[in-house]
Structures are given as structure tokens and as C-alpha cells.
Amino acid sequence: MQTHLRQAQPYALGLFRIVIGLLFACHGAASLFGILGGAMNGGSIPVGTWPGWYAAAIQLVGGTLVALGLGTRVAALVCSGSMAYAYFTVHQPEALFPLQNGGEPSAVFCWTFLLLVFTGSGALALDGLFSRTGSARDKDRASEQAPSVAV
Structure with missing residues (x-):
């Protein structure tokens, strides 16, 4: 059972990353x-408004990158x-606990x-696609440069 769980772990992590990234991007x-009922049901945050517009830009771009597994x-x-910034500047001053604020x-x-910073992207990520290509290229170069041993 543990072997199967270990084998499925990269895929579970990949699906977790995709879902979290999509939710954040939304x-x-x-x-x-102003889509999906956002910014007061149909409005949008004016461009450049601090900190809301920048936070939303990070959410959209960062969430998309995380969902794709690119620079995860x-x-x-x-x-x-x-x-963390949003929590400590917007929510925490209202009350101590997240449930209250x-x-x-x-x-x-x-x-x-x-x-995700510590676990990485898991399976189904563009990061893995690019790193596999790079590592395959490096292995090919290493095998070309390695001395041949006659048997």
C-alpha cells in the first residue's frame, strides 16, 4: 500500500498544485x-491601486504559473x-484569529x-518538461565526453 501511495505522490502533488493555482488565479x-462575481459583483479594481490591484495581478499571474507548473x-x-502581507495588513489588525477577522x-x-515552495511542482508540470529536456541533453553531452572503455 505504501509503495502505491509513494508512486502516486507526484501526481497527487501535481493535481494539488493545479487546483490551488487555478483557485488563486480566479x-x-x-x-x-470583475468576472466570477469579483470586485463588488461586476466591478474591477482601478489599475495601479495600491495594494489591491497589485495583489490581484500577483494572484492572476502567480496562480497561472503555479497551475502550469512553470517557475513553481x-x-x-x-x-x-x-x-502573508494581506493577512497581516488587512485581516490581523481586525482581530487575532483568522476565524474572527x-x-x-x-x-x-x-x-x-x-x-509548494518546499515540495516543488510534482508531476504534470512544465518545470519537469523543461528540466527533463535539459538533463537529457546534459547526459548526452556527458556520455559523448566520457572516455570509452574497451572490454
């Missing part, structure tokens, strides 16, 4: 474009930091993205 799209660790770090989504996204 928050950004809702705020930037860096994108997840930026997303985690933006949610409405900051649960910010806290959960913050810790979720921080986890």
Missing part, C-alpha cells in the same frame, strides 16, 4: 476584470508572501503556497 481575474517555487514564494483564505493560501 481570485485575481475576479478582482482585475519562485511563483509560489511570491504568492505566499503576498498572502475574515483572514482564513489569506492564511490558507499563504501556507499552501509556502508548502
